[in-house]
Amino acid sequence: MLSRRVYILVGLFGLAFLVLLGRLAQVQILWHDRFDLSRYTRASGNHLVETVRGGIYTRWGTPLARQVPAFDLAVSYDDLPKDEWKEQVSRLCGVPREKLEEKAQRIIRRVERIRRAVEKRTGMERVRVVEQNQAHPVVRDVPPEVAAAVRAAPEAFPGIVIHEGARREYPNGALAPHVVGGVNDLNPEQWKKVCREGRQWTGGMPLSQIGARYKMDDRIGSSGMEKEYEDLLRGRRGYVRNYLAFGLLKVEKVSREAPPEPGCDVYLTLREDFQRAANEALQRASGMPQLDFDRGALVIVDVRSGAVLAAATFPSYDLSTYRERLDEIAKDKERAPFLFRPVQAALPTGSVYKVITAIAGLEEGAITPATTFTCHRREVFEGRAFHCTGSHGTLALLEAIERSCNIYFYHTALAAGGPALTRWGRRFGLGMPTGVDFPFETTGRVPEAHATFQVINLAIGQGKLLCTPLQVANMMAAVANGGRLYRPHFFHHASNSEGEIVREQRPQFKRIALHETTLSAVREGMRLVAQKRGTARHADLERFRVAGKTGTAEQEASGLNHAWFAGYAPYENPKIAFAVVSESTTGHGGSHAAPILGMALERIWDEVERMQ
Amino acid sequence: MLRKLLKSFAGDVSWRRMPWPLPLLALALTLIGAAFIWSSHSEALALKHCIFALIGIVVFALAAIFDYRRLSGVTFLLYLLGILTLAGLWSPLGVTRNYARRWYDVGFFLVQPSEPMKLLLALALADYFRSQRRWQRLRDLVYPITITGAGMFLIVIEPDFGTALMLAPVFFGVAFLGGVRMRNLVLLVVLGVALLCAAWFTPGVMRPYQKARLISFINPEANPESSAAYNAEQAMLAVCAGGVKGQGWGRGVLNRLGRVPERHTDFIFPVIAEEWGLVRTGGMMLLQTFLIFYLGLLTLRNREPFGRLVAGGVLSLFGFQTFLHIAIGLGFAPITGLTLPLASYGGSSLLTTYAGFGLVASTRMHRDIVFSDATTG
């Protein structure tokens, strides 16, 4: 019986192999000549279809960045170490040979890294990866004549290929360059990060998996909105694929294609008129000796949504030309044109912080609007003398804000206590991440204040306090709107190529519980600041119905000040909140910062009034 | 002294009985494999394959002169050792590649303990089934099912579904030849399928890619752009492109383009088919069939139950894995990640196969006791 079972087993195997042989004959004889197989084996039947990166626009559609067709000059991998193409490309495009050499080395290093990673992953040796069969762009955006010359006589340019690519165009490159940000070829760190996140596409993967994945030669948003909204802007590649579907009994030709999805257009909350007015105000100020302005920022936000309407920084640059001036810009270390001051410069605020001190005093019950203190220009606390800007006599809260009396706020702060002062500052978002949709936000800090001198320093915004202009404007917005601390944002909406809105910003806020009496007292005090007796009286802001607070933070090291003016307007029905800062100036908030705001408001005031 | 040692190792070995076709056929298939490892991967790897083949011949010779009957009784211990080695992969000594923990690094190559496991299971099962005559009761199958299941489990979690699957034909082959009632075997097959279904629906047991492979096999249109469908299609395209004459060694377009995945291991058959064409590939398959028939002959001629079951187990393992590897390449079975025995690159697999063949040779060269008796079950 067992012998019979051996026969059965071997017989079954014999039968199985007969079936396999039959199948092999079916595939290799019957199906072999049915198709032009080279069509399916060569890569030509399969290719990727490039997509177009979305544009970045202001609120009402002024283009800030958009994609236009361009030609890239690429060199096939095996030719990269050779010298011939470098000679030719250098002559054609006027790029120095060392630059090309360096670029070639970079590509080779990167491909080697991919190859080693594949070897490590698979445990195989001497792997040849698909990147080694491709041409890699060495010069982006070559002139059309160069592209035409190479295409007309490819045999004269061995190894060189022209790729149809695209380049970023900046029709308003100077309007908000930091906000727009840049797009770069993936650098090694970015590529590593992409790989770590599993978002890379390598030749070993089916075409269909390309989608939104990155190839080694791809570009990626590296700063500003280009980085923040990379996923929306980028789009998805499409592909065309022809293949044979082998079934049990029949084989079919299949053609499959997926069209590319263009990237979405991103619309920002920035208004062209506001942003332009802010830029020009800073520009003009830098030309006025009496303002002694050489670096600073101006931010305007919508108090009813947290939308950033203007974010100007000085000095700045133009996206469409800065590459040529790169060395010059980079050299200006002190003024740092690449620094986006509204969210990246954290500075002591000076007396602007008195608004917080007043709120803390009122909310903690340490003072009432009617509480008075007397100012004799000088006051001694725990054996140390602290000073005021003048001898203000006996005054109540409103007047103290109006005239920015230090002594009044020393008393208020000591009555409320250091922890309350810190708490209320942070509650209004100072020294905290605003959550703004901008990569690399500087947080700043509101220090803990326990010792008397720390409390006194914090009361008038000196010492270790550091805030960004955006934080200050956002805090003023919360005062104006009755305690809603919005998450400020640059993003308004994104629409796809059909014009449908695919994502929209909804206002998000944290509510700060405040008493109505607190709000009305602080608001009234700030209204007086720009009036006849206030610290900003010389800035001629009365007709803009501005409520605000000046600040002058003294720098012990340099003897220079950071001059601030922050607030909101119009005071009876607030629409915008703002913060202006002039860094390292000889002047004061009222004399050197408030006039800059005036210059900006002059241009846009009608628009502010008309804002819904 | 030396003679005594040899005697205790080899017993009464009969050199005259050496089954020459066994090593010769194996060597022929190994060389074919080396040629295509060369064309699909590299000369260096092909050379390594040949070096392993040389070691394999030594292993074969040692196993052949070794008196296999000495194993009887210690097979369970050997199997336990194998289980421990598999479990030890999870210690820091184990090496992870391609997201699977299957290897030990011993310096000059990676040892894959799941490969010898197939042979150790065949021995343990053969030892069990030879010692009793009747296998009418289901509970007699508890022990063999348990040891098979334990091995499978440890290999599945590496994860290595393909190799784990190969323990099943070992079990069924030995049990079938061992005389287990057909009714019970059918019952087990049904149970196995049910278990597979349960594994499918229990989250976490099967990896998504394994499911994708199965789905794409059953219904290629379900997701024609998945990696699984792509791999299967590229493999078929390679076979089809081969035609009757083949594209010539080293000239397979799909092979050169690297479009056939894992070409020197799991998909070496499509490479052979593309470059060699129908005639020569068919010839290779005939060699494999001869080898299976010859193993069947050795099984049949052997009257000693342990030896016969060992030979049967090796036959079943080699036959089934060869069949399934080719069936996958021809679009008959879902991708399970299986090597072609002897031909695919992989030292552990090659040495295990040679050791198995050596033991089969041993069963023929040491049959002085039961030889010529005519008793049969």
Ligand SMILES: [Zn+2]
């Ligand atoms: Zn005073």
